[in-house]
Amino acid sequence: MALEKHIDSDVVIVGGGAIGAVLALELDRLNYSVAVIELRTPTFASSDPERVVALNDGSRCYLESLGLWKEIEELGLGDIHHIVVTEPGNRGRFDLHASDLQSTDKEHALGYVVEMGHLLEPMYRALQASSVELIAPACIENFELLEDQVSIQMRRGDEQLTISSALLLGADGTYSQMRAMAGIDVFGWDYNRFGLVASVTTERGHQETAHECFRSSGPLAFLPLADGRFSIVWAATPAEATQLLAMDDEAFIYALQKAAGASTMSKLGAVTSVSKRASFPLELTIAKSFAQSRLALLGNAAHTIHPVAGQGMNLGFRDVETLIEVLSHAKAQQGDAYCDPGQSILMQAYAENRRGDVMAVAGFTESMSHIFGSSVPGVKWLRGMGLDNLSRVPALADLLLQQASGLAQFKQFKRPEVNHE
Numbered sequence: 001m002a003l004e005k006h007i008d009s010d011v012v013i014v015g016g017g018a019i020g021a022v023l024a025l026e027l028d029r030l031n032y033s034v035a036v037i038e039l040r041t042p043t044f045a046s047s048d049p050e051r052v053v054a055l056n057d058g059s060r061c062y063l064e065s066l067g068l069w070k071e072i073e074e075l076g077l078g079d080i081h082h083i084v085v086t087e088p089g090n091r092g093r094f095d096l097h098a099s100d101l102q103s104t105d106k107e108h109a110l111g112y113v114v115e116m117g118h119l120l121e122p123m124y125r126a127l128q129a130s131s132v133e134l135i136a137p138a139c140i141e142n143f144e145l146l147e148d149q150v151s152i153q154m155r156r157g158d159e160q161l162t163i164s165s166a167l168l169l170g171a172d173g174t175y176s177q178m179r180a181m182a183g184i185d186v187f188g189w190d191y192n193r194f195g196l197v198a199s200v201t202t203e204r205g206h207q208e209t210a211h212e213c214f215r216s217s218g219p220l221a222f223l224p225l226a227d228g229r230f231s232i233v234w235a236a237t238p239a240e241a242t243q244l245l246a247m248d249d250e251a252f253i254y255a256l257q258k259a260a261g262a263s264t265m266s267k268l269g270a271v272t273s274v275s276k277r278a279s280f281p282l283e284l285t286i287a288k289s290f291a292q293s294r295l296a297l298l299g300n301a302a303h304t305i306h307p308v309a310g311q312g313m314n315l316g317f318r319d320v321e322t323l324i325e326v327l328s329h330a331k332a333q334q335g336d337a338y339c340d341p342g343q344s345i346l347m348q349a350y351a352e353n354r355r356g357d358v359m360a361v362a363g364f365t366e367s368m369s370h371i372f373g374s375s376v377p378g379v380k381w382l383r384g385m386g387l388d389n390l391s392r393v394p395a396l397a398d399l400l401l402q403q404a405s406g407l408a409q410f411k412q413f414k415r416p417e418v419n420h421e
């Protein structure tokens with residue numbers, strides 16, 4: 001017979017990925033009791049190939065403010081000080097250097113390539129030291145949104161758990177069960193592309209440079225890893241991806257070098273080895289609503305965008321920052337009185353604050369893939385001209401640098417003092 005247990009918690013977070021974990025830490029600091037429900041047993045071991053994310057400098061500042069960055073850095077990451085954008089077979093080339101930043105900190109890198117396990121491990125260590133209750137592996141069976149609370153039923157092994165909470169946060173990724181169960185529709189489309197990932201060694205190493213090669217079938221990115229290799233993300237058609245996954249290493253290396261083009265390969269030197277390969281479907285999925293009374297969506301549950309600009313995780317951290325800013329201010333205004341975190345006015349404030357940033361990043365990412373997807377001869381010529389000229393317009397290059405580094409979008413709000421009695 002299943003054991004039954006009831007838990008009361010101010011906030012329940014579904015999904016213990018990086019977004020759910022950071023969210024839990026932030027809410028714990030605001031003195032809310034928090035439960036995190038995660039489908040799988042958390043693991044931080046390296047995968048083969050490594051699953052990495054490129055974080056911008058805005059995300060670094062944010063994780064530093066949470067006291068997590070030092071440990072992430074110690075576990076090892078690749079710095080990006082230089083980004084080179086090319087289109088194989090076309091003349092243009094665009095260079096972004098961290099040292100070109102006019103208006104902000106020149107000391108830091110433009111971005112950092114971090115293994116998912118290295119990102120999660122310090123977060124989970126901090127969770128263990130906090131009052132957050134982690135329920136994993138567990139699966140949600142049902143939930144009911146009432147006027148003043150949420151009731152969630154779930155199963156963990158033999159245990160049947162019910163949690164009553166004031167707020168339910170869906171951070172359960174692209175195929176969010178919470179979003180579907182709340183009846184929130186999405187818009188977007190399947191790109192009919194797969195993101196093929198692998199790690200490669202090249203003769204000249206990476207010299208802290210990321211290369212983005214825009215091909216008509218989709219971009220191919222080389223991201224510098226801590227150990228001198230590159231992690232590649234290659235957007236390929238389904239037929240191309242099937243072939244690439246089935247090839248032996250020698251054939252794959254040949255295809256990769258050809259796809260990257262002569263200009264990029266002259267900088268990298270020949271590819272000398274390749275890891276296992278894996279692939280992920282690429283899609284655009286944006287929730288029609290990011291929140292309703294007693295429920296909010298964050299991270300990929302709210303928006304999944306094309307990895308062309310490497311912005312998904314960065315956007316997710318900004319969701320967390322915004323929600324915490326809204327809750328902190330509401331809490332500060334209420335003084336010592338309990339501040340109900342699931343009030344619809346707070347949920348609306350969160351949703352309204354996030355829509356603009358998400359649509360701007362999704363729109364920019366979409367236009368990049370459309371401009372580079374066009375094979376119309378005039379457009380191809382303009383692309384070459386455009387890439388060359390971008391480098392010669394300092395204000396425009398600086399704007400792009402600001403976007404790439406993500407420093408402009410993080411608010412870095414000053415957290416009001418919270419009484420931790």
Ligand SMILES: Cc1cc2nc3c(=O)[nH]c(=O)nc-3n(C[C@H](O)[C@H](O)[C@H](O)COP(=O)(O)OP(=O)(O)OC[C@H]3O[C@@H](n4cnc5c(N)ncnc54)[C@H](O)[C@@H]3O)c2cc1C
Pocket residue numbers: 014015016017018019020037038039040052053054055138139140171172173174176177178195197233280298299300301307309310311312313314315316
């Ligand atoms: C190929 C590729 C390359 C990328 N590169 C970059 C990059 O360079 N930079 C960048 O910023 N972003 C990048 N992204 C996007 C980035 O990986 C995501 O935006 C980010 O992982 C989203 O984090 P999340 O915590 O919202 O979701 P996830 O990382 O998907 O985590 C969701 C968590 O919820 C759990 N879960 C799922 N369903 C349930 C359920 N029903 N109940 C309980 N738990 C559940 C899952 O087990 C998981 O732990 C890339 C994506 C891809 C596919």
